[in-house]
Amino acid sequence: MTRLPDDLSIDLHYWMRLTRTMDDQLVTLWKQGRGVGTTFNQRGHEAISVAAGMALAPDDVVAPMHRDLGCYLVRGMTPRRLMANQLGRATGVTRGRDGNLHGCGDLSLNLIGFISHLPQTMPVALGAAMSFSYRSEPRVALTFVGDGSSCAGVFHESLNLAAVQRAPFVVVIENNQYAYSTPLHQQMAIDDLAVRASGHGVESRTVDGNDVEEVYGTVEAAVAKAREGGGPTLIEARTMRMLGHAIHDGAEYVPQALLDEWEARDPLLLHEEKLTSRGLVDREYLARVAEKCREIVADAVEFAESSEWPDPGTVTDGVYAA
Amino acid sequence: MDSTRTMTYIEAIRDGLRTEMRRDPDVLVMGEDIGGEFGGAFKATKGLEAEFGPRRVMNTPMTELAFIGAATGMGLMGLRPVIEVQFADFISTGFDSIVQYAATTHYRWQAAVPWVIRAPADGGIRSGPFHSQNPEAWFVHTPGLKVVAPATPADAKGLLLAAIRDNNPVIYFESKPLYRSLRGEVPAGDRATPIGRAxxxxxxxxxxxxxxxxxxxxxxxxxxxxxxxxxxxxxxxxxxxxxxxxxxxxxxxxxxxxxxxxxxxxxxxxxxxxxxxxxxxxxxxxxxxxxxxxxxxxxxxxxxxxxxxxxxxxxxxxxxxxxxxxx
Missing domain, CATH: 3.40.50.920 (Rossmann fold)
Structure with missing residues (x-):
């Protein structure tokens, strides 16, 4: 894979660091009892969600899911709005209607919100791609699914329809080894999730989901192909969910050896090593970025916690569009 | 436009589809077997592909979750898809995409989902357990949906026009036993029947x-x-x-x-x-x-x-x- 421009590699790092910082802060908030409901852990997914989001053009549409905090950030959703959503405030993306990252759609940012029924958002993103074909617009839609949701019927229905329609559509499977507590081998009788594409006549790629540059290059190529009329691509990005399914989950069912193996390949630290070894940044720069991210996230927490709760008098507002 | 024409209930549905497709280039129809000369299991869409082409009269594979979900995505992007589910009984195969995704979207993140599902419902025509159902209660029980059920050719057209122009997901239950047995006066042109008025x-x-x-x-x-x-x-x-x-x-x-x-x-x-x-x-x-x-x-x-x-x-x-x- 050709090396990415230096500025882009440095940018990718910034967004991964911001994602990690916000995720760490969420874990802290919940452990301190300051959270509302639950929050979904991001650790391990930063490279995939950031790189895929960055590989899209501004007019492209993306439908992230619950471990794609990085993608929301990259696409311009502010930490303040996201944090307020996590805390159920009126200033959150969904004005308290939906929790954590659920429902964090904003069409002005070309972001489609997801629902818990994974991957029901996949055909919705496909429909966005089909609308681009309908209107002959050079735009692409991308969505994420998990290893777990790649087992669901709607995953296969959507991939099939995408192929028939030759839609400008990219699907990234975030294979993080577990669907909640269920390991891969209890979910499916294959090791290589990318093979799911071939039965539908869809091209596929497999990437190291902890290598942000590899993910970026692969997604960028798939997006370019889709934009040129080459149809859909399925990308399996392999990673590891480093914490529980959600904040309540200690994930004791995950063998420590597996975590240790992946911890040594932490996507953020891997990329930092790459940048420093190339001489693009130094330790002082990395410390400055980390500090900046901490400030941004602290501001988001301050904003969210001081935001108003939604007015119960508005509970019936907005069920229908005017 | 004051002129009226006498037509059957199903002709009124087709007239409604054609009226909206001529009026608004964002309106398309999609579903199983609806395209080409065949024109759908009940011929509701017969002749539409010849007039509007396969881009706007889209045959789909047998994948209700995918194509209803896709219609939601198209709706989010500003199109107005009209989905035929062939028989109302089959709407259950797309249930999540309707009641979980489409119905909740505007409440959660204020994005409009303007689609219509045409659901050929009702029995009395000796079609058995899976081609005779009236599943409207499921959807009336779902916040965020609108549900209509025309009883006359005039409303078959008028409610379809209103449903297509509505900015919300609307389920349109059409009555199979009325398709060819009921004729009535239907106003020409675009006279919509307002949703919510008996x-x-x-x-x-x-x-x-x-x-x-x-x-x-x-x-x-x-x-x-x-x-x-x-x-x-x-x-x-x-x-x-x-x-x-x-x-x-x-x-x-x-x-x-x-x-x-x-x-x-x-x-x-x-x-x-x-x-x-x-x-x-x-x-x-x-x-x-x-x-x-x-x-x-x-x-x-x-x-x-x-x-x-x-x-x-x-x-x-x-x-x-x-x-x-x-x-």
Missing amino acids: RIAREGQHVTVITYGEMVRQAVLAADGLAPEVGVEVIDLRSLKPLDRDTIMASARKTGRVVVAHAANRLAGVGAEIAADVGQTAFEYLDAPICRVGGLDVPVPFSPPLEDAYRPGADDITAAIRETVAY
């Missing part, structure tokens, strides 16, 4: 029958049979969600006697909500218990004697009216 299909003083879909025809038959001794008012709801409570309550207060009828099974059906609402809201005006007429709580059976035993008709409505009036 129609007095027949005026009367003594008792109100509240119904929709093919049962409107059955209720009018029953009313004709009881005239002039009993003056039966028939309300054609046209829209099941939102309900036209004003028209319902005004009629209930006027007659003081109410029968609610539908072909769907009675248990927890739409009629149960209407009966409860009238009972609570117009209690002081009622001279008799509200009587409900509906299908039995069994799968729709195939064999004619069994289906007739399952499905209510004019005779059942007549009996209910007599009982209510005699109370």
Whole structure:
């Protein structure tokens, strides 16, 4: 894979660091009892969600899911709005209607919100791609699914329809080894999730989901192909969910050896090593970025916690569009 | 445009689709077997591909979750897809995409999902358990959806126009037994029937029958049979969600006697909500218990004697009216 421009590699790092910082802060908030409901852990997914989001053009549409905090950030959703959503405030993306990252759609940012029924958002993103074909617009839609949701019927229905329609559509499977507590081998009788594409006549790629540059290059190529009329691509990005399914989950069912193996390949630290070894940044720069991210996230927490709760008098507002 | 034309119920549906597709390039139709010369299992879309091309008349694979979900995505991008689910019975295969995704979207993140699902519903045509259902209650129970059920050719067109122009997901239950058996005057051009407004299909003083879909025809038959001794008012709801409570309550207060009828099974059906609402809201005006007429709580059976035993008709409505009036 050709090396990415230096500025882009440095940018990718910034967004991964911001994602990690916000995720760490969420874990802290919940452990301190300051959270509302639950929050979904991001650790391990930063490279995939950031790189895929960055590989899209501004007019492209993306439908992230619950471990794609990085993608929301990259696409311009502010930490303040996201944090307020996590805390159920009126200033959150969904004005308290939906929790954590659920429902964090904003069409002005070309972001489609997801629902818990994974991957029901996949055909919705496909429909966005089909609308681009309908209107002959050079735009692409991308969505994420998990290893777990790649087992669901709607995953296969959507991939099939995408192929028939030759839609400008990219699907990234975030294979993080577990669907909640269920390991891969209890979910499916294959090791290589990318093979799911071939039965539908869809091209596929497999990437190291902890290598942000590899993910970026692969997604960028798939997006370019889709934009040129080459149809859909399925990308399996392999990673590891480093914490529980959600904040309540200690994930004791995950063998420590597996975590240790992946911890040594932490996507953020891997990329930092790459940048420093190339001489693009130094330790002082990395410390400055980390500090900046901490400030941004602290501001988001301050904003969210001081935001108003939604007015119960508005509970019936907005069920229908005017 | 004042001119009207006489056409069947299904011709009115096709006329509605064609009217909207000519008027608005964002309107497209999609579903199984709807394209080409074939034109759908009931031929509702016959001739549309020849006029509008395959881009706007899209045959889909047998994947309701995917193509209803895709319609949601198209709607988010500003298109107005009209989905045919071939038989209303099959709508369950796309359930998540309707009740979980499309229905909740505007409440959660304020994005409009302007699609219509055309669901060919109802039985009485010897089609068995999976081609005869009336599943409207599932969707009336779902916040965020609108549900309509035309009973006449004029409303088949008018409600379809309104549904397509609405910025919300609308489920349009069309009545298969009316497709070719009911003809009526249909206004030319684009005369939409507003969603949420019922129609007095027949005026009367003594008792109100509240119904929709093919049962409107059955209720009018029953009313004709009881005239002039009993003056039966028939309300054609046209829209099941939102309900036209004003028209319902005004009629209930006027007659003081109410029968609610539908072909769907009675248990927890739409009629149960209407009966409860009238009972609570117009209690002081009622001279008799509200009587409900509906299908039995069994799968729709195939064999004619069994289906007739399952499905209510004019005779059942007549009996209910007599009982209510005699109370």
